[in-house]
Amino acid sequence: MRTPSKANDVAADAGGGPEFPVGDPSAPDPCIQIRDLNAWYGDIHALCDVGFEIGHGEVLALIGPSGCGKTTLLRCLNRLNDAVEDARVTGEVTLDGQNIYSGSVDPVALRARVGMVFQKPNPFPKSIYDNVAYGARIHGLASDRAELDEIVHTSLERVGLLKEVRARLDEPGTDLSGGQQQRLCIARTIAVDPEVILMDEPCSALDPIATAKIEDLIDELSAEYVIVIVTHSMQQAARVSNRVAYMNQGQLVEVGETDRIFTNPLHKLTEDYITGRIG
Amino acid sequence: MNRVVESRLRRRHRRERTFRGLCVASVLVAALFLLVILGSLFRQGASAFTQTRISLPVPAMLPAGDLPDSGAMDYDAAVLDALAALLAIDPDRAERRELRQLVSIDAAFVLRDYVESSPGRVVSDASVRVPASAKVDMAIKGEFDRTAASDRRPLSDLQIDWIDRLVELGAIERTFNTALFTNGDSREPELAGIRAALMGSVLMLLITLAVAFPIGVAAAVYLEEFAPRRAWIRLLELSINNLAAVPSIVFGLLGLVVLIDWLGMPRSAPLVGGLVLALLTLPVIVISSRSAIRAVPTSIREASLGLGASRMQVVSHHVLPQAMPAIVTGTIIGLSRAFGETAPLLMIGMVAFIVDVPSGVTDPATALPVQIYLWADSPERAFAERTSAAILVLLGFLLSMNLLAAAIRRKVEK
Numbered sequence: 001m002r003t004p005s006k007a008n009d010v011a012a013d014a015g016g017g018p019e020f021p022v023g024d025p026s027a028p029d030p031c032i033q034i035r036d037l038n039a040w041y042g043d044i045h046a047l048c049d050v051g052f053e054i055g056h057g058e059v060l061a062l063i064g065p066s067g068c069g070k071t072t073l074l075r076c077l078n079r080l081n082d083a084v085e086d087a088r089v090t091g092e093v094t095l096d097g098q099n100i101y102s103g104s105v106d107p108v109a110l111r112a113r114v115g116m117v118f119q120k121p122n123p124f125p126k127s128i129y130d131n132v133a134y135g136a137r138i139h140g141l142a143s144d145r146a147e148l149d150e151i152v153h154t155s156l157e158r159v160g161l162l163k164e165v166r167a168r169l170d171e172p173g174t175d176l177s178g179g180q181q182q183r184l185c186i187a188r189t190i191a192v193d194p195e196v197i198l199m200d201e202p203c204s205a206l207d208p209i210a211t212a213k214i215e216d217l218i219d220e221l222s223a224e225y226v227i228v229i230v231t232h233s234m235q236q237a238a239r240v241s242n243r244v245a246y247m248n249q250g251q252l253v254e255v256g257e258t259d260r261i262f263t264n265p266l267h268k269l270t271e272d273y274i275t276g277r278i279g
Numbered sequence: 280m281n282r283v284v285e286s287r288l289r290r291r292h293r294r295e296r297t298f299r300g301l302c303v304a305s306v307l308v309a310a311l312f313l314l315v316i317l318g319s320l321f322r323q324g325a326s327a328f329t330q331t332r333i334s335l336p337v338p339a340m341l342p343a344g345d346l347p348d349s350g351a352m353d354y355d356a357a358v359l360d361a362l363a364a365l366l367a368i369d370p371d372r373a374e375r376r377e378l379r380q381l382v383s384i385d386a387a388f389v390l391r392d393y394v395e396s397s398p399g400r401v402v403s404d405a406s407v408r409v410p411a412s413a414k415v416d417m418a419i420k421g422e423f424d425r426t427a428a429s430d431r432r433p434l435s436d437l438q439i440d441w442i443d444r445l446v447e448l449g450a451i452e453r454t455f456n457t458a459l460f461t462n463g464d465s466r467e468p469e470l471a472g473i474r475a476a477l478m479g480s481v482l483m484l485l486i487t488l489a490v491a492f493p494i495g496v497a498a499a500v501y502l503e504e505f506a507p508r509r510a511w512i513r514l515l516e517l518s519i520n521n522l523a524a525v526p527s528i529v530f531g532l533l534g535l536v537v538l539i540d541w542l543g544m545p546r547s548a549p550l551v552g553g554l555v556l557a558l559l560t561l562p563v564i565v566i567s568s569r570s571a572i573r574a575v576p577t578s579i580r581e582a583s584l585g586l587g588a589s590r591m592q593v594v595s596h597h598v599l600p601q602a603m604p605a606i607v608t609g610t611i612i613g614l615s616r617a618f619g620e621t622a623p624l625l626m627i628g629m630v631a632f633i634v635d636v637p638s639g640v641t642d643p644a645t646a647l648p649v650q651i652y653l654w655a656d657s658p659e660r661a662f663a664e665r666t667s668a669a670i671l672v673l674l675g676f677l678l679s680m681n682l683l684a685a686a687i688r689r690k691v692e693k
Binding site for chain 1: 507508576578579580581582583584585586587588589590592596597601
């Protein structure tokens with residue numbers, strides 16, 4: 001069920017064809033396929049008939065004005081909206097061909113495959129070591145202390161945090177600086193060895209230097225993980241992603257190669273947004 | 280600056296000063312009340328921590344040489360003989376009766392204990408300190424007017440004369456009142472103590488804690504983390520909040536009907552008292568635990584959900600550990616309230632004259648606040664000071680509970 005008024009408004013504004021999205025919604029080697037995804041918070045229709053694919057080896061940037069449903073879409077990909085009381089999701093999201101909303105999929109197991117990094121760094125109020133080890137512990141990834149040490153060290157190494165914190169693994173993760181905390185959260189996520197990492201504006205609370213470090217890190221991680229990143233910064237989307245999805249008022253407006261979107265947007269809404277006329 | 284703004288600014292500053300002055304005055308008034316209460320308690324109660332004793336020379340009481348078989352001794356008479364010898368009088372029967380009123384009935388037992396523990400023979404210069412009667416205690420502590428007409432004071436002229444003589448002889452001393460802490464209740468003020476009541480209170484609190492803490496925290500976790508936002512849950516929350524305001528005597532009635540009448544639990548038992556107080560404390564614990572759980576940031580829950588933790592793991596690994604300091608504080612506040620509660624205990628028969636220290640949760644017992652109520656009701660002058668002393672002990676207990684709460688909080692927060 002869609003809210004017709006909203007959809008019509010957007011279509012009317014666009015002045016183009018009624019069919020969304022424009023661009024290239026399919027990926028050659030799809031990892032995540034989204035079909036007819038709708039989401040509601042109570043009476044608010046937050047996502048409206050979203051459908052596109054995210055390929056293996058891809059960094060997809062979700063852009064769009066505030067409240068357009070980027071974060072909702074992201075949270076649909078690891079079923080984190082299940083935890084929200086009045087949220088309702090219909091449609092289909094498949095991960096490697098399996099519908100994650102089918103009854104047979106356990107959201108707990110799903111979230112081990114689809115990790116998430118949040119807008120505000122949110123390390124646990126535990127030691128740095130325990131922060132990284134937590135996911136591995138609850139999923140039983142390490143059979144002994146040495147293996148756990150190994151996981152913790154590799155994860156910290158991969159986010160470039162190991163040399164900064166090697167001597168103080170027992171200190172609280174909350175004592176680190178904002179950028180370090182965010183890298184700790186990324187280390188915590190990759191310690192579980194997911195296939196997909198969802199990032200919800202991971203740099204919005206960080207200074208430019210910390211942001212640059214995270215962006216470099218996303219580049220490195222993209223070799224191994226599918227990354228979906230929500231960002232408000234067009235420059236960041238241009239720097240880190242190879243595909244961009246532009247959303248507006250709960251609808252997916254345009255998807256395509258990053259270079260193409262920024263140089264030659266097909267939809268008027270996309271063009272308005274990236275040139276700074278809306279948003 | 281604009282004149283309007285300037286004149287308004289002056290008025291705003293004046294108002295601010297008035298407001299601050301009122302706040303300071305309120306704090307001062309509150310502090311004054313506290314000082315008055317504590318001051319009067321100390322003034323009345325401090326003397327109860329000492330007890331007047333009369334030291335009697337042993338040779339005057341006991342025949343020299345081998346002690347007789349302790350079972351055959353008339354210790355009562357021996358104490359009176361010693362007093363008479365000390366005062367150098369030869370009392371007739373009426374005087375002996377008056378003399379007997381100077382010492383506590385416990386004096387004979389003290390003497391017997393001395394005889395039974397001494398190694399067979401009496402040391403010639405030994406003396407035994409026996410507790411003075413409450414009347415003498417009051418006289419020594421200056422608690423009544425000696426110049427009043429003789430029928431308006433508890434001691435006769437003769438007895439006052441004897442007391443003065445004993446003081447001159449140096450036979451009277453004031454020592455720390457250990458009986459107050461080692462004895463149960465007694466009809467004789469000088470022998471009455473709070474140990475039985477304190478023990479009853481401690482046993483009850485343990486039961487209250489064991490019952491109310493797990494149930495309260497689990498209920499709070501369910502309501503905050505798992506319960507759907509449905510009408511009946513709202514109703515439940517409303518009822519719990521209301522329960523916190525229900526007069527405590529109602530819980531006592533509930534205990535009487537359900538626990539004693541239906542379930543056949545013993546009357547006056549700490550078990551029943553503890554369960555009733557648990558009911559009383561439960562809403563406080565649920566409410567404080569809920570707000571503690573609510574104060575844990577959502578970002579922590581989402582972080583751990585995002586890593587693939589189950590709802591239960593989120594609660595047990597992150598939410599509860601973070602909420603625990605506030606939960607513990609809330610629990611201890613609830614327990615302090617339960618500790619000072621009297622009314623519900625009246626309903627379940629805990630207002631009783633209990634001499635023996637309870638050794639288990641089903642033994643008859645009373646509680647410290649109830650003991651205070653009982654003593655406050657007693658006509659003897661000497662019980663008045665003991666009432667204040669017991670209140671001081673109660674306050675000390677509450678203070679240490681709150682300090683404990685603060686200490687636990689600081690430790691867990693680290």
